[in-house]
Amino acid sequence: MKKLPRFRQAAMAAAMVLTLLPATALAAEVDTTAGYNGEALPAGPDMTGDVVDVTPENAQYTLDGAYGSIDGKTIRFTAGEYEDVLVLARPTKYEGSNTEYYNMSWTEGNGWFVTDDVPDALEDLTSTITTYKRTVEGVTFTAEEGVVLPGFSAGSGHVYGMAGSPAYDYVRDQEVLSSVNSYYGHNSLVDVTFQGLTLRGGVFIADYSRDAVNSGITFDGCVFLGSEAEMATNGYNGIKMSADSKYFSDITVTNCTFTKYFQAVYIQGVDGAAITNNSIDGTTHNAVALQSSSGNPLKGTVEIAENFIENTQDRAIRVGNALAEFQLTAVNNVMVNAGDTDGQLFKAETLPEGSEVVLENNYWAGRTAEEAVANADIRPENTGIIGGTFLKEITAEYCAAGFVPVEKEDGTFGVCDHALTERTGVKEATCQAEGYTGDLVCSKCGAVLETGSAVAKTAHHYVDGKCTVCGTDDPDYAPEGPDGPTVPSEPDDTTNPGTGDTDSLPVWISLFAAGVALAGAALSGRKKPCGR
Incomplete structure (x- = not known):
C-alpha cells in the first residue's frame, strides 16, 4: 500500500484526534432561534396556509426551514430585489428543515463512516466531521408577476473550505475552514416544481453524495433570461444537473424559454426525462445535452419533442453513452440556424444493442438527415414536422409534405394535415x-x-x-262564408240587361227606337225598277 506523505499523515492524525473532542469545544452553542452567525432572524411569513408568501429578506431563511417545514407547500416570491442565488435543501440548524445529523468516525480500513450513536439533538453532535441529510419534497416555487430571481442551487457531497475561501456549516452555525471540521451533505429534491418563474441566471443541482435523491423535478413555463456577456462561459447553463455516478430521474422541462446560455439544458446522468415545447434561442454549445460519465450512462425513457431551437453554435442535441435500457424519442423539433461547423445537429456517443433512438419528423435547419445526424444507423426516413405545439411561429418550410402551419386559439403554433x-x-x-x-x-x-x-x-x-x-x-286569402266561399264577381259579357235591372230600361228603349228608325230609313231609300 502506498504511504501517505508526512503532511497528509499529520493532518489525518489531527482529524482523528479532533473527532474525539466534543463539538462544544470547537464552537459556541447553537442558537436555533436566531439567524446565522449571530444575526437576528428576519420576521417570517405566515406558514399556516398552503401558499407561503416570502420576501427578499426572509426567502432564504424560509427555504432553510427557520419558520417551519416547507414540504408540501407553494412558496411564492413576492415583489422586491432578490440579489443572491437561492439555495435549496441545504441542511440547517432549524427544526423546520427536518435535517438529520450523524456523528462520524474514521478507521484506516473503512475511512470515514457514520457511527451507530445517532444524535437526538444538536448538542449530541460531537464528532468534528459529520454527516447531514435533508429532503425537500412536494414543494412548488412560484412568483408574483414582474419578479425576477437570480437563480437556484442545490448540492450534495463533501463540503469543506480552505484558507481564504471558507465554506459554512449551517447546522453547527460555523465556518468550515478545512476538511478537519467539514461535513458530508446528502441533500435531496423530490417532486419539486419551478412554475412560471423568471430567472436571470440558472438552476444548478450537483449530486456527489451516496444517499441523495433528485427525482420528479419539473420546470414549467419558466423564462430563463441569460446573458450575452456570460453565454460563452462553460457552465453558464439555464438548467444544469451534474453527477459522476448518480442519476437525476423523471426530469421535466416544458413550455420554457431560454435565451443566450452556454447550454440551455445539461443533465449528466439522466434516468428518464421529458424536454418538450420549449423555445431555445442562442447557445454557445448544445441546446440540449444529455451527458454521462463512466458511472452513470444514460438510461430510462427520454422524450425531446416539439422544441423550437435556433441560433446554436454547436449541435442542437447531444447524447452521451447509454445503457441498453435507454430509449430516446426526439420528434417534431424545429432547428433553425443551428449546428456545428460540419452542419451536424444531433450526435450520440455509444448506443448499445437494445437501446432505441427515434429521430423521425424533425426540421433539421434545411439539411438532409445525412447531413444533420452523425450516427448513420439511426438516421430518420422522414423529415419535417407533423405535429406539436410551439411558442414560436411555424412556417411552411418546417412542415412535412401534406402538412401546413396553423395558429391555435391560445396563440401557440402548430401544423396539421386537415x-x-x-x-x-x-x-x-x-x-x-x-x-x-x-x-x-x-x-x-x-x-x-x-x-x-x-x-x-x-x-x-x-x-x-x-x-x-x-x-x-x-x-x-278569401275567407269562406255561410253559403260557401265568397268568390269575387266577374264582369258580364252579355249586352242584355239582367233580370230586374230597371235602372237601365230607358236606355234599352232608346236603343230599340233608334234601331227601328234606322231600319225604316233603309227601306225607303230603295228605288223601284224603271218600267215596272
Missing part, C-alpha cells in the same frame, strides 16, 4: 331569415378551410290564411 373535416354553423333558410351552408372546419386543429355562403329565404307556407312557419297573414 385530414378530418366537418361542417359547422349550418343553418336552414326560413321564410323569415336566410340560411347558411356552414363552414368546412378541420376537426383536428379547428382551422376554417372553406367559408360557407348564404341561402335565400324560402316562400311562406300559407294554410287558412296564415303562414305555418311565421304566422304572417296571406294577403290573397
